[in-house]
Amino acid sequence: MNLLLWRGKEAVAGWLDLLSLPPRCSLFLSHAAASLISLTHIVSPLFCTNHRKMKLTEQQRASELAPLLAAGWVMVEGRDAIVKTFTFQDFIQAWGWMSRVALQSEKNDHHPEWNNVYNRVEVTWSTHDCGGLSLKDVKLATFCDQAYAKN
Numbered sequence: 510m511n512l513l514l515w516r517g518k519e520a521v522a523g524w525l526d527l528l529s530l531p532p533r534c535s536l537f538l539s540h541a542a543a544s545l546i547s548l549t550h551i552v553s554p555l556f557c558t559n560h561r562k563m564k565l566t567e568q569q570r571a572s573e574l575a576p577l578l579a580a581g582w583v584m585v586e587g588r589d590a591i592v593k594t595f596t597f598q599d600f601i602q603a604w605g606w607m608s609r610v611a612l613q614s615e616k617n618d619h620h621p622e623w624n625n626v627y628n629r630v631e632v633t634w635s636t637h638d639c640g641g642l643s644l645k646d647v648k649l650a651t652f653c654d655q656a657y658a659k660n
Contacts, residue, residue: 564641573647580654589641592633595657602660603628609656619645
C-alpha cells in the first residue's frame with residue numbers, strides 16, 4: 510500500500526512539474542493531490558466489497574438466477590455469464606427496447622454486451638469486476654425481461 514501511495518505521489522509530482530507553477534503553488538497542489546490519493550486508497554476497498562460486485566453465491570444462484578434460467582436465459586459455455594436473444598416486430602421496436610435497457614444500465618452503472626441485427630437483440634450479462642455473475646446481472650436481466658413484456 511505504501512509503495513502504491515509513494516508511486517502515486519511521484520506521478521503527481523512529475524505531472525505538476527510540467528505545469529511550471531510557482532514553487533508555493535506546486536507544493537500546495539502536490540500535498541493536496543497526495544492527500545487525495547491517500548484518501549482514495551483508504552475509501553476504494555469499501556466500494557470493492559459492494560455486494561453488487563461480488564459473484565453470486567450458490568444460494569443466490571438457486572434463488573435469484575434459477576427464475577431467469579427458467580425464463581429463457583442460458584448460461585454461456587466456458588464463462589460465468591448469461592445470454593438471451595430477444596426478437597421484436599421490427600428494428601424500431603428493437604432499438605426502443607435497447608434504449609430503455611441502456612438507460613437502466615446507465616442508472617445502475619453496469620452495461621451489457623449485446624448485438625443487434627434488425628429485429629433481434631442478443632444480450633449477455635456478466636460482471637467483469639468480479640469475474641462472473643453478480644446481483645447486478647440478475648437485476649438487469651430481470652429488467653430486460655420486464656421491458657420486453659411491455660412491448
